[in-house]
Amino acid sequence: xxxxxxxxxxxxxxxxxxxxxxxxxxxxxxxxxxxxxxxxxxxxxxxxxxxxxxxxxxxxxxxxxxxxxxxxxxxxxxxxxxxxxxxxxxxxxxxxxxxxxxxxxxxxxxxxxxxxxxxxxxxxxxxxxxxxxxxxxxxxxxxxxxxxxxxxxxxxxxxxxxxxxxxxxxxxxxxxxxxxxxxxxxxxxxxxxxxxxxxxxxxxxxxxxxxxxxxxxxxxxxxxxxxxxxxxxxxxxxxxxxxxxxxxxxxxxxxxxxxxxxxxxxxxxxxxxxxxxxxxxxxxxxxxxxxxxxxxxxxxxxxxxxxxxxx
Numbered sequence: 001x002x003x004x005x006x007x008x009x010x011x012x013x014x015x016x017x018x019x020x021x022x023x024x025x026x027x028x029x030x031x032x033x034x035x036x037x038x039x040x041x042x043x044x045x046x047x048x049x050x051x052x053x054x055x056x057x058x059x060x061x062x063x064x065x066x067x068x069x070x071x072x073x074x075x076x077x078x079x080x081x082x083x084x085x086x087x088x089x090x091x092x093x094x095x096x097x098x099x100x101x102x103x104x105x106x107x108x109x110x111x112x113x114x115x116x117x118x119x120x121x122x123x124x125x126x127x128x129x130x131x132x133x134x135x136x137x138x139x140x141x142x143x144x145x146x147x148x149x150x151x152x153x154x155x156x157x158x159x160x161x162x163x164x165x166x167x168x169x170x171x172x173x174x175x176x177x178x179x180x181x182x183x184x185x186x187x188x189x190x191x192x193x194x195x196x197x198x199x200x201x202x203x204x205x206x207x208x209x210x211x212x213x214x215x216x217x218x219x220x221x222x223x224x225x226x227x228x229x230x231x232x233x234x235x236x237x238x239x240x241x242x243x244x245x246x247x248x249x250x251x252x253x254x255x256x257x258x259x260x261x262x263x264x265x266x267x268x269x270x271x272x273x274x275x276x277x278x279x280x281x282x283x284x285x286x287x288x289x290x291x292x293x294x295x296x297x298x299x300x301x302x303x304x305x306x307x308x309x310x311x
Contacts, residue, residue, distance in 0.1 A: 005293040005308040008247060012309055013264050013274040016295070021305040022055050024048065027298035028070055029285045034078045036289040038100050039296060041304055042069040047083060051100045054306055060101050064091055071117035071159075075124035080105070080141055082127055084115035090129045092141060106144035110137055117159045121166040122208070128169050130160035136171050136181065150181050152189030159202045163211060163225045170225075172199030172213055178223070192223060193230050201243045201285075205250035210267065212253055214241035220255045222267065232270030236263060243285050248292035256283025262297055262307075276307060 008016060025044035032039055041048040041058075047069055048058035067086035074081050074095075081093040081102055090108040095101075113132035120127055126147070127139040136150040136157055155174035163170050169181040170192070178192040178199060195215035202213045210231075211223040220241050222231035237257025244255050246267070253265045262283055264274035281300035288295050295307040 003293075004311060006311055007292045008252065008288070008295060008309060009292075010252065010266055010273050013252075015309045016264070016274060016276065016307050017309070018276075018278050019306050019308045019310070020054055021303050022050075023303055024298075025302055026068070027284060027300075027302060027304060028068065029072050030287055030296045030298040030304055031072050031074060031285075032287050032289045032294075032296065033074045033095075033100070034076050034290055036291065036294070038074075040072050040074070040081070041298065042072045042083070044068065047072060049100075049102070062093070062102060064104060065089065067114075070115060071130075073118045073120055073127075075120040075141070076122055077124045080120065080124055080127075082118040082120065082129075084118045084129055086114040088113060088115060088131075090115055090118060090127070090139070092127065092139075092144060106141075108137075108139050108144065108146070110146050110149075111135070113156075116157065119161045121162050123166060126162075126166070128160045128162065130157040130171055132156040134173075136160055136169060138169070150188060152179055153177065155198075158199055161202050161204050161211075163204045163208050165208055168225065170202060170204070170211060172202050174198040176215075178202070178211070178213055180225075180228070190228075192225075192228055193221070195219065195221065197240075200241065203244045203246055203253075205246045205267070206248060207250055210246075210250065212244040212246065212255075214244045214255060214257070216240040218257075220244055220253075220265070222253075222270065234265060234270055234272070237261065240282075242282055245286040245288055245295075247288045248290060252292075254286045254288070254295060256286050256297060256299075258282045260299070260301075262286065262295075278305060279303065
């Protein structure tokens with residue numbers, strides 16, 4: 001499907017257009033598999049998997065949680081998928097390499113409140129989860145056991161990701177802080193920086209060195225993880241920024257928010273280079289596919305939309 005479209009770059013960003021959409025209920029997150037063959041949509045009914053296609057009936061539905069699914073993630077090697085739920089559980093799924101269908105591998109219990117986000121380490125051997133119980137938990141995916149609990153935030157932890165080749169866990173919280181948890185050092189919970197309101201979402205560039213954070217304070221901020229410094233601050237979305245995603249080479253970043261818009265940014269300059277309209281309610285989740293030819297968006301208007309530049 002993606003071969004029919006051009007890579008999305010700054011020079012052709014004005015040609016980016018909506019090519020398709022599907023209706024789902026209460027969409028919390030959208031995510032592409034590492035090779036782009038599967039699009040996962042977490043919604044009110046569970047998790048819908050569209051394999052090598054988009055639109056119509058999903059190829060598989062995952063309905064294992066007892067509450068709304070709050071977060072989903074693929075491992076970079078394509079072996080595993082994880083889902084996090086308000087039911088306090090994290091579920092680990094194994095992906096068939098031929099059919100791309102999934103079967104449950106492990107149920108990871110330990111959080112005492114809603115789990116809002118999950119992220120795999122680059123090698124896929126570790127999974128981090130962020131929870132309303134104010135903790136981040138680290139899991140071993142090979143044997144399905146808890147390895148560590150990171151406690152330091154003073155409010156709900158909304159999002160988590162890995163950086164610097166998996167040596168660093170990064171978390172964002174309702175307490176307005178971004179914290180760093182160095183897996184190879186004794187210093188854990190160092191505050192990288194703060195927003196003026198709670199942090200809704202984060203994403204790390206493909207190289208693992210640049211972090212983007214989206215906040216209710218209406219800004220998207222870029223952070224240099226090597227130097228632990230704040231970079232550009234973008235006044236992004238009126239009433240709040242909800243999601244961020246980098247393209248395949250990290251040169252572009254997309255953001256979505258409460259103004260119902262998707263905005264495209266030049267990462268090196270922090271310049272706004274494009275705006276996409278079409279959603280009728282806040283844009284809650286964004287993701288580029290692996291070769292940067294497709295951008296998917298999920299919104300409070302209960303639609304998932306595909307954006308591309310046809311050849």
